[in-house]
Structures are given as C-alpha cells and as structure tokens.
Amino acid sequence: MKKHNFCAGPCTLPQSVFEQAAEAVKNYNNNGLSILEISHRSDAFVAVMEEARALALELADLQNKKYEALFLHGGASTQFLMTAYNFLDKKAAYLDTGVWSSKAIKEAELFGEIVQVASSKDKNYNYVPKNYSIPNADYFHCTSNNTIYGTQLKDFPQTGIPVFCDMSSDIFSKKIDYNQFDLIYAGAQKNIGTAGTALVLIKKELLKKINKQVPSMLSYQTHINRKSMFNTPPVYAVYVALLNLKWLKKQGGITAIESKNRKKAALIYKEIDRNPLFYGFAEKEDRSMMNATFFLKDKNLSDRFDHLWQKAGINGLKGHRTIGGYRASMYNALPIESVELLVEKMQELEKNI
Numbered sequence: 499m500k501k502h503n504f505c506a507g508p509c510t511l512p513q514s515v516f517e518q519a520a521e522a523v524k525n526y527n528n529n530g531l532s533i534l535e536i537s538h539r540s541d542a543f544v545a546v547m548e549e550a551r552a553l554a555l556e557l558a559d560l561q562n563k564k565y566e567a568l569f570l571h572g573g574a575s576t577q578f579l580m581t582a583y584n585f586l587d588k589k590a591a592y593l594d595t596g597v598w599s600s601k602a603i604k605e606a607e608l609f610g611e612i613v614q615v616a617s618s619k620d621k622n623y624n625y626v627p628k629n630y631s632i633p634n635a636d637y638f639h640c641t642s643n644n645t646i647y648g649t650q651l652k653d654f655p656q657t658g659i660p661v662f663c664d665m666s667s668d669i670f671s672k673k674i675d676y677n678q679f680d681l682i683y684a685g686a687q688k689n690i691g692t693a694g695t696a697l698v699l700i701k702k703e704l705l706k707k708i709n710k711q712v713p714s715m716l717s718y719q720t721h722i723n724r725k726s727m728f729n730t731p732p733v734y735a736v737y738v739a740l741l742n743l744k745w746l747k748k749q750g751g752i753t754a755i756e757s758k759n760r761k762k763a764a765l766i767y768k769e770i771d772r773n774p775l776f777y778g779f780a781e782k783e784d785r786s787m788m789n790a791t792f793f794l795k796d797k798n799l800s801d802r803f804d805h806l807w808q809k810a811g812i813n814g815l816k817g818h819r820t821i822g823g824y825r826a827s828m829y830n831a832l833p834i835e836s837v838e839l840l841v842e843k844m845q846e847l848e849k850n851i
C-alpha cells in the first residue's frame with residue numbers, strides 16, 4: 499500500500515510523476531536511452547530545459563518577457579548567498595520569520611550590512627511580524643512560508659526597493675501576484691519536483707544593478723546568458739520538475755490547486771481547533787496552508803497517537819526537531835484523502851481515551 503506522506507521536503511509527488519520519472523530512467527521517450535545517459539546538450543534535453551523554464555514562467559503568470567526562469571544547482575541555500583553576492587552593495591533589509599530567514603541573513607552578512615526589519619523570534623516564530631518599516635536598501639528579503647513553524651505571509655509589503663522572496667515551501671500553491679517580486683527562489687523538493695535544483699524567477703531589469711565581479715557559477719547573468727546551461731545542469735531534477743509542473747497545469751493550474759489546498763488546510767485546522775486533545779502552534783491569522791503545526795495537550799498520549807497514525811500508513815508527521823509536536827505538510831501533490839485519514843485518526847484518539 500502506498501503511504502500517506504506528510505513529509506516536509508523532500509515530499510510526496512503525484513504518483514503519475516513517479517511513474518513517468520521511473521520510466522524515463524529506463525527508456526527515455528522510447529528512444530533506447532535513459533534520461534540519465536543522454537547529453538545535456540542533446541536536442542532531447544535542451545527541449546526539457548526550455549519547456550520547464552517556460553512552464554515555470556507560465557504558471558507564475560510572468561510571460562511578460564520581463565522575467566527569466568533558471569534551474570540552478572545548490573538548492574535554496576545557495577540562493578541565500580547568491581542573492582547577496584549579486585545584489586548586496588551596502589545594505590539590505592531582511593524580515594526574520596524563522597530558521598530559513600536566519601540562514602539567509604547569516605549568508606548575506608558576509609557581503610554587507612543587514613538590517614533586520616522585524617523578527618518573530620521572541621515567540622519561537624509562531625507568528626509573522628507586521629507593521630514594520632523598511633529602510634532604503636539594496637533590496638528587501640522575506641520568506642513567504644515558514645516550513646518549520648507553519649506560518650505564512652498572507653501579503654507582502656510595498657517597499658519601493660526590489661523585493662526578494664524565498665518561496666521554497668509555497669510556490670505554485672496559490673494565486674498571488676508574482677509581478678510584485680524582483681527575484682523569487684525555491685528549492686525544488688517541495689512543490690516543484692525532486693531535490694537537486696532550485697528554481698529562480700528573476701526580473702531582467704534587476705541585472706542592471708550588478709556592478710561587481712561575481713564568480714561565473716554564482717552570477718545570475720552567466721546563467722541567463724547560457725539559458726540555465728552554463729555547466730551540466732541537474733538534468734534529472736529538471737526533468738522531474740517538468741513532469742510535476744505539467745501535472746499541475748493539467749490539474750487546472752494554480753487556481754484549481756489553490757482550491758484543493760484550501761480544502762485540505764481547512765479540514766486539518768478545523769480538527770485541531772475542535773479536538774480537545776490538540777492545539778495549534780501558529781497564530782491563527784498567520785497559519786500556513788502548506789504546513790500545519792500542532793501539539794497534543796497531554797504528552798503522555800503521544801505514544802498512543804503515534805501508534806495510531808503509523809498503523810494507518812501515515813508517514814512524516816513528526817514536527818521539526820526545533821519545535822517538536824506534529825507537522826502535517828500538505829503540498830500540492832498530497833491528496834485530500836490523506837488529510838481526511840489523519841483527521842479520522844485524531845478523532846479515534848479522542849474517542850478511545
């Protein structure tokens with residue numbers, strides 16, 4: 499039986515994507531070769547890269563020719579330093595909403611002065627700071643979804659300076675105006691595909707601001723000039739991303755997936771609030787549609803609850819080690835049936851104590 503996988507990343511992908519990806523390893527497009535053994539300069543792979551880049555822009559509604567899509571090595575964590583290396587001259591403004599933002603800040607500090615406009619560290623990041631002011635700076639950086647704590651930015655500040663966003667754990671999960679950002683990046687292993695690449699959506703105009711020498715591999719200009727093929731790209735990760743983005747489009751695109759994601763999130767949060775055995779971690783108004791974090795009020799029940807969900811074929815429900823408790827990650831590919839089953843197990847625990 500296939501498990502119900504609530505893993506936070508890498509995470510579940512559509513079954514059809516797993517099957518097509520597996521087939522491509524054996525025999526890509528029925529041409530007698532594996533996707534893993536063809537040249538990245540071959541027509542077959544160049545077509546994969548071009549389609550994946552175009553589809554990423556299409557799904558983000560950024561086909562206005564102002565943006566480029568890149569699939570780069572090194573995950574989101576390399577983007578923490580690459581953004582700063584390219585664009586931080588004197589001072590940048592960062593919003594601190596958790597471990598990932600803090601890591602982005604730590605890397606950027608190597609390149610210039612960092613102004614933390616606000617932080618929710620005082621409450622172990624269970625909320626999103628609001629009403630902060632943003633100084634004039636080279637750019638403002640934020641994290642749209644805080645994977646570990648289950649908080650999410652519902653809107654983004656108007657700044658007058660370039661806005662950069664780490665969207666690793668909620669890109670393509672709901673309709674937002676991607677045009678309000680100058681640079682977006684996301685590790686692929688949540689809503690895009692498999693680990694091994696990060697998607698970058700970058701406004702071309704921004705490149706005019708780069709006025710220093712950047713090593714080739716860390717330069718956005720290099721990768722744009724070479725259509726994301728400066729060196730051997732992470733070919734398999736890009737291929738899986740293409741399969742998954744095509745799946746998303748076939749589902750009806752972002753509008754359709756958003757309505758499913760809303761239903762899943764509403765189901766789990768309703769149960770967290772209703773069930774007297776549980777409570778939620780994140781402030782209600784800042785709750786994430788992707789990662790729901792919750793605790794048992796009585797820790798003595800955890801063995802019983804863990805046994806219940808594990809026996810039911812649920813995987814990956816344990817919270818991140820820094821906050822404990824439980825975390826249900828409900829990325830695009832997680833079926834609503836998995837959430838229904840989890841709710842059923844929470845109710846079963848309540849009935850049987």
Ligand SMILES: *Cc1c(COP(=O)(O)O)cnc(C)c1O
Pocket residue numbers: 507572573574575576598641643644645664665666667685686696
């Ligand atoms: C998972 C995650 C990352 C880290 O991504 P890597 O690709 O492993 O570097 C960064 N930011 C957020 C918000 C994440 O959820």
